[in-house]
Amino acid sequence: MRQRNPLRTVGHAVLVLFTTVLLVAIAAVGLVFVVLRGPSPSAQELLTRSLKETSAIGFIPDLFLSAERVDEIMRYKETVTETEQTDTSLVTISATARHDGSAPEEGDGDAASGTEDDGDGVELIGITGANYRGVLLIVDDPFRVFVGTPDTFGGVGLTLQQMVDKYDALAGINAGGFYDPNGTGTGGTPDGIVISDGVMTYGGAGTVSTVIGFDGAGVLHVGRMSGQEAKDRDIRWACSFGPALIVNGEAMTGSEITASSVNPRTAIGQRADGAVLLLVVDGRQVTSLGATYEDLISIFLEYGAVNAANLDGGSSTQMIFDGETMNVSASVIGARPLPTAFLVRR
Numbered sequence: 001m002r003q004r005n006p007l008r009t010v011g012h013a014v015l016v017l018f019t020t021v022l023l024v025a026i027a028a029v030g031l032v033f034v035v036l037r038g039p040s041p042s043a044q045e046l047l048t049r050s051l052k053e054t055s056a057i058g059f060i061p062d063l064f065l066s067a068e069r070v071d072e073i074m075r076y077k078e079t080v081t082e083t084e085q086t087d088t089s090l091v092t093i094s095a096t097a098r099h100d101g102s103a104p105e106e107g108d109g110d111a112a113s114g115t116e117d118d119g120d121g122v123e124l125i126g127i128t129g130a131n132y133r134g135v136l137l138i139v140d141d142p143f144r145v146f147v148g149t150p151d152t153f154g155g156v157g158l159t160l161q162q163m164v165d166k167y168d169a170l171a172g173i174n175a176g177g178f179y180d181p182n183g184t185g186t187g188g189t190p191d192g193i194v195i196s197d198g199v200m201t202y203g204g205a206g207t208v209s210t211v212i213g214f215d216g217a218g219v220l221h222v223g224r225m226s227g228q229e230a231k232d233r234d235i236r237w238a239c240s241f242g243p244a245l246i247v248n249g250e251a252m253t254g255s256e257i258t259a260s261s262v263n264p265r266t267a268i269g270q271r272a273d274g275a276v277l278l279l280v281v282d283g284r285q286v287t288s289l290g291a292t293y294e295d296l297i298s299i300f301l302e303y304g305a306v307n308a309a310n311l312d313g314g315s316s317t318q319m320i321f322d323g324e325t326m327n328v329s330a331s332v333i334g335a336r337p338l339p340t341a342f343l344v345r346r
Contacts, residue, residue, distance in 0.1 A: 044065075044073070045073050045259075047061075047261075048061040048065070048070065048073045048074070053261060053263050053313075053314065059182075061073075084223060084247050084248065085223065085233075086219065086220070086221040086222065086223060086233075086247065086248065086307055087248045088215070088217065088219045090248055090249060090272060090306050090307075091218075091219045091220075091270060091271075091272055091273075091274055091306060091307075092272065092273065092274065093142060093217065093218045093219070093273070093274035094273070094274065121139065121140035121141055121144075122137065122138070122139055122140070122170065122171070122344065123137070123138040124136075124137055124138075124321060124326070125137075125138065127279070127281065127299060129291065129295055129298075129299075131262055131288070131289045131290065131291070131295075132262070132281050132282065132283065132288045132289060132290055132291045132295065133281070133282055133287065133288045134265075134279060134280055134281035134282060134288075134291070134299075134327065135279070135280055135319055135321075135326045135327055136277060136278070136279050136299070136303065137171055137173075137277075137278040137279075137319065137321060137326075137344070138275055138276070138277055138278075138303070139171075139275060139276040139278065139344050140273075140274075140275045141274070141275075142214060142218035142219075142220070142270065142274045142275070142276050143218050144170075144276075144344050144345045145214065145237070145276045145278075145342055145343070145344055145345075146196075146197075146214075146237045146342075146343055146345065147175060147194065147195070147196055147213070147237040147238065147239055147340055147341070147342060147343070148163040148164075148166065148167050148169070148172065148340065148341045148342075148343045149163075149194060149196055149201065149339060149340055149341075150188065150339065152188075153188055153189060153190060153194075153201070153202050153339060154188055154189055155186065155188040156186040156187065156188050156337050157178065157186060157187025157188045157337035157338045157339045158187075158337055158338060158341075159335040159336065159337055159338065160172055160173070160174055160318045160319075160320055160335060160338060160341055161320060161325075161335060163338065163341040163343060164320050164341075164343065167343055167345070168346065169343040169344055169345060169346070170321070170322060170344045170345065170346045171278070171319070171320060171321040171322065171343070171344040172319070172320050172341045172342065172343040172344065173266050173268070173278050173279075173280055173311070173318065173319045173320075173341065173342050174266050174311065174312055174316045174317060174318050174336075174338050174340075174341055175212075175239045175241070175266075175268075175311050175312065175338070175340040175341050175342045176190055176191060176192065176194065176212070176239025176240050176241050176311065176312060176339065176340040177190070177191040177192070177239075177240065177241045177312045178190050178191055178312070178338065178339045179191065183315070186337055187336055187337030187338045187339055188337065188339060189339065190202045190203075190239065190240070190339040190340060191209065191240050191241070192207060192209030192210070192211065192239070192240020192241070193207050193209060193211060193227045193230065193238065193239075193240055194238065194239055194240075194339065194340055195213055195230060195235055195236065195237060195238040195239075196237065197236060197237070198216075198236045200227055200230075200231070202339075203227050203240075204227050205226065205227045205228040205231070206226060206227065206228070207226060207227045208224065208225070208226045208227075209224065209225075209240035209242075210222070210223065210224050210240055210241060210242025210243060210244060210309070211223065211224070211225050211230050211235065211238050211239075211240055212238060212239055212240070212241060212242070212268060212309045212311065213230065213235045213236070213237050213238020213239065214235065214236060214237045214238070215233055215234045215235050215236060216234045216236050217234075218274055219270070219274075220268070220269070220270035220276070220307050221233060221235055221238075221307070222242075222244040222245075222246075222247060222307050222308065222309035223244050223247060224242075224244075239311075239339075239340040239342075241309070241310060241311050241312050242309055242310055243256055243257065243293065243309070243310055244307075244308075244309045244310075245257070245267065245269070245293060245296055245297050245300060245308040245309055245310055246269065246297060246300055246301065246305050246306065246307055246308040247307060248306065248307065249306045251297045251301065252293075252297070256293070257293045257294060257297070258294065260292045260293040260294065261290075261292065262283060262289045262290035262291060262292055263283045263284070263290040263291070263313055263314055264280075264281060264282055264283030264284060264290055264313050264314055264315070264317040264329075264330045265279070265280070265281040265283065265290065265291045265295075265296055265310065265313040265317060266279065266280050266281075266310075266311040266312060266313050266316070266317045266318075266319075267279045267296050267300070267308060267309065267310050267311055268308065268309060268311060268342060269300040269303075269305035269307060269308030269309075270305060270306065270307050270308070271303070271304040271305055271306065272304065272306050277300060277303055277305055277308070278319065278342060278344075279296065279299060279300070280317050280318065280319040280326065280327045281295070281296070281317070281327075282317070282327050282328050282330070283313075283314075283317070283330055284330040285328060285330070288328075293310060296308070296310060311342075312338075314330060315329065315330050315331035315332075315336055316331075316336050316338060317329065317330065318335060
């Protein structure tokens with residue numbers, strides 16, 4: 001009986017795999033070409049904005065469209081304003097809050113299980129829409145939510161799992177943006193400012209950005225401000241990204257909101273009773289294309305948010321709760337290192 005050559009078998013398998021990957025790539029390029037160069041301006045604009053929101057593949061529209069057309073499609077981002085100051089009187093936090101807002105030490109924390117609706121003040125809810133699915137974590141006590149960071153900035157950040165482990169947190173989501181040229185950033189250099197336990201650990205008094213953070217009274221502030229303004233408002237835990245989605249109970253309606261594309265999203269909000277809403281929405285999947293900013297606003301309004309803001313999304317979008325990852329990451333290279341995360345203490 002003739003024996004098969006194992007090297008030939010392996011070579012055949014590699015050839016089949018390579019051919020399959022090549023055909024899928026060609027099909028994907030063909031689909032992008034059809035949409036970007038096809039007869040539908042709305043489809044062209046939606047795909048261009050979706051791709052331009054990413055770090056790694058934001059260059060693709062430039063391969064198929066003129067620079068003038070890309071600029072025209074993306075011009076909507078120039079009209080955004082986020083200057084209204086958060087009205088702290090709209091949020092009334094119970095005096096029975098269990099925590100004082102200080103950061104937990106590594107390895108510190110009680111034995112609370114944090115399972116869904118288990119009486120520990122944390123509830124996990126599945127979210128679905130026409131084009132997306134996601135998860136919402138409701139934390140009754142805002143003093144349990146804080147910003148986690150690596151030990152130092154400028155190098156390699158920490159994955160969300162590493163952040164959770166470092167602080168022995170019950171849960172966490174990715175938070176602020178970071179320097180990420182062409183999707184190759186190491187997650188160690190934040191955008192804007194970072195405030196940790198009242199100390200501005202990144203950025204300065206004159207740094208202006210969309211700030212998302214909690215003051216000493218547990219109230220979430222969202223909007224564009226300088227580092228000095230954040231300090232004047234007693235913001236104790238903060239990062240930078242945006243845009244703001246809901247301010248003082250009013251949904252934002254600027255062109256960046258109404259013309260946003262579908263993508264994986266991470267966002268944070270707060271109800272009038274102080275409860276914090278942590279949201280992640282999957283994207284770039286057959287079963288969940290992603291959410292627009294208007295989708296996020298609708299979710300937050302449904303769950304009573306008076307203030308809310310978009311956080312870094314795309315390949316960074318992730319939620320961990322009680323030791324498990326709650327969503328399907330869009331990253332093809334595994335969990336991305338981050339400079340900041342919103343964490344929930346036990």
